[in-house]
Amino acid sequence: MTTTQVTALLPMIATGGFAVVVLLLISIKRMHSLTSALTIAGFGAALFLLFYIRPLLPIDVTGLIVMDGPAYIYITIILGSGLVASAIGYGYLERQDEHKEEFYLLLLLASTGASVLSAASHFASFFLGIELLSVSIYAMSAYITARPRSIEAGVKYLILSAVSSAFLLFGMALLYGETGVMGFAGIAEALRSGSASPAILAGLVMIIVSVGFKLALAPFHLWAADVYEGAPAPAVAFIASVSKAGVFAVLSRFYFASGFHSIQDVGVIFISLAVASMFVGSLLALLQENVKRLLAYSSIAHMGYLLIALLARGDGAERSGAIYIAAYAVTSLGAFGVIASLSTGRGDADRLGDFRGLAWSRPWTAAVFGAMMLSLAGLPLTAGFIGKLLVAASGVGDGLWTMVISLVISSVISLFAYLRVVMEMFRTEEASFVNGITPLDSYVLGILMLSLFMIGVYPAPLISAVDSLIALK
Amino acid sequence: MLILLLVSIPIIGGIVAWAAEKAGTSWPRWVSIFALGLDIIMMIPVLSAIPHSRGVWSAEFRAEWISAIGASIHLAIDGMSLLLVILTLFLGMISVLCSWTEIRERVGFFHFNLLWTLSGIIGVFTALDLLLFYFFWELMLIPMYLLINIWGHENRVYASYKFFIFTQAGGLLMLVAILALYFIHKEQTGAATFGYADLLGTRLSPETGMLLMLGFFAAFGVKIPALFLHTWLPDAHTEAPTAGSVILAGLLLKTGAYGLLRFLIPLFPDAAREFAAVGMLIGTAGILYGAVLAFAQKDLKRLVAYTSISHMGFVLLGAFAGNELSLQGCVMQMLSHGLSTGALFIIVGAIQERLHTRDIGRMSGLWQAMPRMGGFALFFGLASLGLPGMANFIAEFLVLIGSFRVSVPLTVIASLGLIASAVYSLWMIQRVFHGSPSHETPPDISFRETMVLLSMMLPILWLGLFPQTALRVSSSSIEAIAQHRLSHSMDYPGPGSGGLR
Numbered sequence: 007m008t009t010t011q012v013t014a015l016l017p018m019i020a021t022g023g024f025a026v027v028v029l030l031l032i033s034i035k036r037m038h039s040l041t042s043a044l045t046i047a048g049f050g051a052a053l054f055l056l057f058y059i060r061p062l063l064p065i066d067v068t069g070l071i072v073m074d075g076p077a078y079i080y081i082t083i084i085l086g087s088g089l090v091a092s093a094i095g096y097g098y099l100e101r102q103d104e105h106k107e108e109f110y111l112l113l114l115l116a117s118t119g120a121s122v123l124s125a126a127s128h129f130a131s132f133f134l135g136i137e138l139l140s141v142s143i144y145a146m147s148a149y150i151t152a153r154p155r156s157i158e159a160g161v162k163y164l165i166l167s168a169v170s171s172a173f174l175l176f177g178m179a180l181l182y183g184e185t186g187v188m189g190f191a192g193i194a195e196a197l198r199s200g201s202a203s204p205a206i207l208a209g210l211v212m213i214i215v216s217v218g219f220k221l222a223l224a225p226f227h228l229w230a231a232d233v234y235e236g237a238p239a240p241a242v243a244f245i246a247s248v249s250k251a252g253v254f255a256v257l258s259r260f261y262f263a264s265g266f267h268s269i270q271d272v273g274v275i276f277i278s279l280a281v282a283s284m285f286v287g288s289l290l291a292l293l294q295e296n297v298k299r300l301l302a303y304s305s306i307a308h309m310g311y312l313l314i315a316l317l318a319r320g321d322g323a324e325r326s327g328a329i330y331i332a333a334y335a336v337t338s339l340g341a342f343g344v345i346a347s348l349s350t351g352r353g354d355a356d357r358l359g360d361f362r363g364l365a366w367s368r369p370w371t372a373a374v375f376g377a378m379m380l381s382l383a384g385l386p387l388t389a390g391f392i393g394k395l396l397v398a399a400s401g402v403g404d405g406l407w408t409m410v411i412s413l414v415i416s417s418v419i420s421l422f423a424y425l426r427v428v429m430e431m432f433r434t435e436e437a438s439f440v441n442g443i444t445p446l447d448s449y450v451l452g453i454l455m456l457s458l459f460m461i462g463v464y465p466a467p468l469i470s471a472v473d474s475l476i477a478l479k
Numbered sequence: 480m481l482i483l484l485l486v487s488i489p490i491i492g493g494i495v496a497w498a499a500e501k502a503g504t505s506w507p508r509w510v511s512i513f514a515l516g517l518d519i520i521m522m523i524p525v526l527s528a529i530p531h532s533r534g535v536w537s538a539e540f541r542a543e544w545i546s547a548i549g550a551s552i553h554l555a556i557d558g559m560s561l562l563l564v565i566l567t568l569f570l571g572m573i574s575v576l577c578s579w580t581e582i583r584e585r586v587g588f589f590h591f592n593l594l595w596t597l598s599g600i601i602g603v604f605t606a607l608d609l610l611l612f613y614f615f616w617e618l619m620l621i622p623m624y625l626l627i628n629i630w631g632h633e634n635r636v637y638a639s640y641k642f643f644i645f646t647q648a649g650g651l652l653m654l655v656a657i658l659a660l661y662f663i664h665k666e667q668t669g670a671a672t673f674g675y676a677d678l679l680g681t682r683l684s685p686e687t688g689m690l691l692m693l694g695f696f697a698a699f700g701v702k703i704p705a706l707f708l709h710t711w712l713p714d715a716h717t718e719a720p721t722a723g724s725v726i727l728a729g730l731l732l733k734t735g736a737y738g739l740l741r742f743l744i745p746l747f748p749d750a751a752r753e754f755a756a757v758g759m760l761i762g763t764a765g766i767l768y769g770a771v772l773a774f775a776q777k778d779l780k781r782l783v784a785y786t787s788i789s790h791m792g793f794v795l796l797g798a799f800a801g802n803e804l805s806l807q808g809c810v811m812q813m814l815s816h817g818l819s820t821g822a823l824f825i826i827v828g829a830i831q832e833r834l835h836t837r838d839i840g841r842m843s844g845l846w847q848a849m850p851r852m853g854g855f856a857l858f859f860g861l862a863s864l865g866l867p868g869m870a871n872f873i874a875e876f877l878v879l880i881g882s883f884r885v886s887v888p889l890t891v892i893a894s895l896g897l898i899a900s901a902v903y904s905l906w907m908i909q910r911v912f913h914g915s916p917s918h919e920t921p922p923d924i925s926f927r928e929t930m931v932l933l934s935m936m937l938p939i940l941w942l943g944l945f946p947q948t949a950l951r952v953s954s955s956s957i958e959a960i961a962q963h964r965l966s967h968s969m970d971y972p973g974p975g976s977g978g979l980r
Contacts, residue, residue: 469548
């Protein structure tokens with residue numbers, strides 16, 4: 007391992023290192039504000055280092071990890087989202103009767119895991135990254151021990167996630183048994199030389215099941231609503247942004263680098279998963295009375311839309327996926343950020359009724375939340391519009407008509423769900439939540455809303471940045 | 480640059496109006512008037528430089544937008560857009576004035592939504608990039624939705640949902656069609672662009688052309704509204720506040736008609752010709768259906784809403800008949816329907832403000848108490864039934880002569896709509912303003928309302944007496960559309976090349 011290779015890993019080393027520092031600090035003295043500041047500094051340092059290693063791309067590190075353009079994009083999204091999640095976590099945790107500091111430790115560890123995941127080019131790093139991410143998420147979901155729902159969420163995620171990890175391992179073992187290699191590139195070579203044997207396909211299907219579980223694709227979505235509902239809002243914000251970005255990154259790398267995209271049947275599996283997710287997500291979102299559950303189903307539908315970018319073969323498809331993830335991360339951080347900032351120590355502000363009349367009692371908060379809802383619905387001026395436009399374009403460009411038409415129908419259905427939330431905010435009754443929003447929260451939400459509109463109105467700089475990075479492979 | 484300001488002044492004005500609410504409730508109204516007035520002043524130089532030859536645009540503005548996918552900010556005005564932009568600004572001003580006393584709550588936010596809707600509409604009328612067009616198309620929905628949802632009448636939530644879902648579903652189908660057209664063009668020429676002029680010559684196989692045309696028709700047909708896609712309209716128009724109804728009937732429906740003329744027919748001439756018979760049939764059926772249902776309404780506002788379906792049927796008929804006369808009739812119908820129906824909605828709004836009901840059964844002999852309003856109502860009722868000397872007559876007459884050349888039977892049937900419209904208009908006047916006066920004696924219309932209605936009366940008369948002034952402005956754009964319609968994209972090289980994979 008050369009110095010350059012170590013340098014390329016600096017962002018991951020930084021988040022990991024700061025996790026150790028935070029751990030030590032907690033064992034010496036519990037100070038919420040210092041821990042939080044240190045975490046934010048950690049994410050900031052990692053982002054800065056990321057900027058610093060940009061000229062090194064693309065670089066292969068030890069055969070386990072490859073720092074290339076796509077990895078760089080997803081790690082940027084992950085670190086940025088981690089930073090935002092820890093910032094919105096501060097005010098939220100301040101109002102809880104819990105030990106607050108460990109949450110930041112988990113955030114840093116999970117982000118490290120997700121970063122490793124996005125750069126993984128080998129089964130070892132794939133598994134290591136996904137476990138580091140998931141194990142931290144169990145603890146984050148169950149963090150508010152005073153709430154039975156939170157513990158339920160943690161346990162539910164723990165059990166189902168463990169099963170999916172077993173699937174992942176079994177799938178990897180099958181692939182290894184057939185091909186004798188664990189690196190993605192090696193698998194591609196083995197596939198090219200011989201036809202795909204049933205064992206390889208079985209292994210691949212198992213890996214798809216596991217990844218489908220982590221992304222909450224239908225029919226592996228059953229955990230999503232309960233975990234979103236029970237877990238504390240900042241943790242959900244993290245799950246919806248970082249976890250999705252990391253897992254999608256590894257999925258698209260594995261799918262293309264291992265050469266599975268050339269097998270027709272695999273495409274059919276993904277199309278069915280995508281269409282099922284779109285309809286399950288948008289239809290079940292209609293029935294929800296709880297905003298966090300509603301957003302859980304919305305995320306299921308959105309992951310379905312995202313799969314279009316994975317399957318489409320045109321020039322812009324990879325770009326569409328990255329921008330979709332970025333837009334979705336901004337949107338869900340904003341939405342859960344509002345929920346977190348309105349929540350009290352007694353519970354999260356997640357019932358529809360909690361948002362009643364918000365537009366009149368708290369116009370700015372309502373504006374942010376409304377903008378996030380419109381972005382989820384994919385309406386113009388917001389980032390969600392650009393994301394959906396690009397994804398639909400790559401689908402149309404490759405003639406994936408089943409998925410594109412499903413996207414249209416499912417978008418119309420899910421409009422009902424988002425409009426219900428918007429409508430609730432414009433009801434004239436008084437709002438039931440009265441606690442004030444901390445200044446930090448309002449800055450963070452303001453920045454999120456600005457970036458939402460920036461991406462939505464003038465996405466050219468973002469697109470060209472993503473394009474120039476994707477070229478680095 | 481001028482035209483960019485035209486779109487962005489209402490956007491900025493909206494934000495200022497919202498913020499100005501803190502200074503007092505009349506501030507947002509004045510800010511809106513000022514913003515729209517500024518826009519109107521800016522139209523003067525454009526007005527003096529209308530291009531009279533085909534395919535020439537004035538006040539063009541072009542800038543990079545999302546260059547990676549070939550979308551640009553390309554705005555321009557020709558004769559047809561000019562007339563519609565003027566109509567937009569005029570009716571925008573009218574809507575601010577007519578909600579002066581009706582809207583008393585959350586005035587700032589109301590005017591914010593009003594101005595943003597107008598900005599979206601102006602954008603739709605001037606965009607020459609298909610993606611930008613879609614952007615504006617969707618942009619006007621959200622504020623319109625909020626206008627109905629917050630300031631509407633009893634059943635507003637249901638109506639606003641229905642409005643939003645219908646228009647959004649149509650819009651998304653259009654987006655898919657736009658994207659498909661974009662990729663087909665890219666495959667044929669190698670150039671990735673959403674530019675209107677570039678996409679015009681795209682060669683399409685008959686099946687693909689028909690599918691894409693139907694995608695566009697889904698969006699425009701909902702807005703116009705074409706029969707079968709119209710069910711959102713009576714609810715939305717009835718439940719919206721007066722200003723919302725004026726904008727819906729006067730402008731939003733026109734965006735659909737405009738899209739038909741500007742985009743659907745020129746982009747898919749073959750498919751449009753093939754679809755013409757069906758389109759004209761839907762239009763004719765809509766004329767009669769709207770008229771008959773208008774006659775059956777008990778709710779005064781709903782009655783006016785159904786007349787819209789009937790009048791807009793003429794636009795559909797004229798657009799698909801597709802010769803210069805009928806197309807000119809369409810443009811004239813857009814203007815005259817915007818003015819006369821807008822005015823009728825204002826009158827209904829004023830009645831509701833005084834009587835707190837829209838039930839025709841509870842109105843009688845209002846002329847006694849409100850002679851001035853009665854006079855105006857009679858005038859706009861007559862305009863609506865197409866009395867010669869008023870704009871609606873010219874419009875419907877032109878559409879009918881134009882379509883006579885294409886299909887005699889449909890034209891004969893459509894003419895029956897004129898009789899039906901006479902029936903419902905006169906019946907409405909009779910029931911509401913004549914008969915024994917009720918016990919209530921509501922105050923007659925105020926000076927402000929008189930001026931508003933008077934200012935809508937004059938252009939109707941002007942366009943009716945001197946239609947040539949407007950026809951001349953739009954003639955070059957109409958010629959271009961009629962030309963495109965006749966053009967063949969028949970040099971289609973055969974199946975396999977040019978379609979989608």
